[in-house]
Amino acid sequence: MKVRIKKILEEKGRSIYWLAIQCNVTYKSMFNLVNNKTSSVKFMLLERICNVLEVTPNDIFDFEN
Template sequence: MIQARFDDLLQARGRSLYWLAKEAGVAYTTLWKLRAAESQGISFGVLDRICAALDCAPGDLLIRAPDARKRVRKRH
């Protein structure tokens, strides 16, 4: 599962998710869904605007974490 690290990046900058929505020109609900890991994806354009607003690279924002909802089958 890919997760967005909004909380860490915004806290380090003293900013809010609402500020990011306005600064990046992205709907607050879109950011909220990304933050809550309830989104299925993100366009490169939106990712670029978020990274520009936060002055970060995509790798600073996105992390890969184990998905507790899925079981992965091992191949033998």
């Protein structure tokens, strides 16, 4: 499972720092999530990210074998 947040941010012209502020989390936590360096994400944070970026969870995750 890969996180596509970085690509979405690039498409919208936004930064990881901007998203971290909007979601009220630390930059380091958001950086790790965006760069696939975490093994889990809380549903509350996922919901915030989706609302801020105006996407669905299906847009954020990509399944790879």
